[in-house]
Amino acid sequence: MAIINDTTLRDGEQAPYVAFNTHEKLEIAKLLHNCGADELEVGIPAMGIKEQEDIKEILNLELPLRVMTWNRATLQDLEASLSCGVQAVDLSVPVSQTLIDVKFGGDKEKLFRNLEDVVTTAKKEGLFVCIGGEDSSRGDEEFLAEIMNFGESLGADRFRYCDTVGILTPHATYEKIDYLAKHSSLDIEMHMHNDFGMATANSVAGFEAGAISANTTVIGLGERAGNASFEQVLMSLKHQFHEDREIDPINLQTLVQSVALAANRQISHNRPIVGRNIFSHESGIHVSGMIKSLNAYEAFEPEMVGLHRFFPIGKHSGSATINYHLKAFGITPVKAKVQGLLPKVREIVTQRKTVLEPNELVELYLCS
Numbered sequence: 001m002a003i004i005n006d007t008t009l010r011d012g013e014q015a016p017y018v019a020f021n022t023h024e025k026l027e028i029a030k031l032l033h034n035c036g037a038d039e040l041e042v043g044i045p046a047m048g049i050k051e052q053e054d055i056k057e058i059l060n061l062e063l064p065l066r067v068m069t070w071n072r073a074t075l076q077d078l079e080a081s082l083s084c085g086v087q088a089v090d091l092s093v094p095v096s097q098t099l100i101d102v103k104f105g106g107d108k109e110k111l112f113r114n115l116e117d118v119v120t121t122a123k124k125e126g127l128f129v130c131i132g133g134e135d136s137s138r139g140d141e142e143f144l145a146e147i148m149n150f151g152e153s154l155g156a157d158r159f160r161y162c163d164t165v166g167i168l169t170p171h172a173t174y175e176k177i178d179y180l181a182k183h184s185s186l187d188i189e190m191h192m193h194n195d196f197g198m199a200t201a202n203s204v205a206g207f208e209a210g211a212i213s214a215n216t217t218v219i220g221l222g223e224r225a226g227n228a229s230f231e232q233v234l235m236s237l238k239h240q241f242h243e244d245r246e247i248d249p250i251n252l253q254t255l256v257q258s259v260a261l262a263a264n265r266q267i268s269h270n271r272p273i274v275g276r277n278i279f280s281h282e283s284g285i286h287v288s289g290m291i292k293s294l295n296a297y298e299a300f301e302p303e304m305v306g307l308h309r310f311f312p313i314g315k316h317s318g319s320a321t322i323n324y325h326l327k328a329f330g331i332t333p334v335k336a337k338v339q340g341l342l343p344k345v346r347e348i349v350t351q352r353k354t355v356l357e358p359n360e361l362v363e364l365y366l367c368s
């Protein structure tokens, strides 16, 4: 089974204009556990006392999963994490020339020295260590493999491959992860950003190429356009990779709504997995098919994610939709009358830009 390491409480909260309070963080952590997250990245202890107190409260929940903190690869940041009592850390280093220049004045040796110091210390403390390869996708693969092998020799447990500025395509992701998986035996975690809308697809491509884990955030919250979405990766693992995962639809809806509320974000109606209209079939041909077989135009059932199916009466409806709604009112539709109704429905809906309610349809039918 792949590992979902959810970072809603770290990278998710880094989304612009988002700030969670302690109560919200605790609720989100519990709901993520209920919804099947395997690991949680819950914050950045270097941010100070309040962040550290929140992390301790999350640890006090004693959720049966790995709780991790994010750190720059410095002893100071690691010290802050140790003071929280976490058992797992992500220790981040810039790995592209661009960010090595920005952060270390171009000094690659500093990267190796920092890693040696922090990984060795963290392992002495008995921690699970993930090396965060910031900006991996703009880094050179041979250099990345060298860092991974160096990290592994120090006892690191995982390497986080970061598409920090979200530039990869799924095919490029596959090729890069495939290369690294063949040149290092360190486990790989995907950390994909959504600047071109490919974060989830790239995470999935990473799994296909041999990554064992992916960072996610609920509703794809995160820096700029966000991260791979928790609910999309979760459903992909269950339905596309056929993993044996229990998904509780009520908890999933509660999680998504809670994060949206805490982040002050709207969930778009067509958002994959959780958008309220993703099971609303308006096109006549689709409804005609759905009435014959519920498999016709759905990838999975709405109940699996706590949503409902609708056949709205709109501009693209056909007679199957009209018949469906009239029958629900006990009316036996007359074919010619229904055909005559369709242009009227289109005209009304186009003019007022709202679909017809079933009772409005009945009234129109009876008056026609």
Ligand SMILES: CC(=O)SCCNC(=O)CCNC(=O)[C@H](O)C(C)(C)COP(=O)(O)OP(=O)(O)OC[C@H]1O[C@@H](n2cnc3c(N)ncnc32)[C@H](O)[C@@H]1OP(=O)(O)O
Pocket: 011, 014, 044, 046, 047, 048, 071, 072, 073, 074, 092, 093, 094, 102, 103, 104, 134, 164, 223
């Ligand atoms: C790609 C990512 O998402 S990385 C995670 C980014 N997340 C955040 O920044 C959110 C939380 N951040 C914060 O609260 C603050 O930035 C803090 C507490 C971490 C640091 O605050 P400050 O000490 O005031 O530093 P400031 O934010 O201005 O700059 C960051 C410093 O860290 C350095 N740095 C950045 N990454 C690394 C790294 N991986 N290893 C070592 N140093 C690093 C920068 O070069 C800069 O150093 P400088 O001050 O010598 O120029």
Ligand SMILES: O=C(O)CCC(=O)C(=O)O
Pocket: 011, 070, 090, 091, 092, 093, 131, 132, 133, 134, 135, 160, 162, 163, 164, 165, 191, 193
């Ligand atoms: O280095 C890491 O662990 C993750 C950093 C990050 O959030 C990113 O590169 O987008």
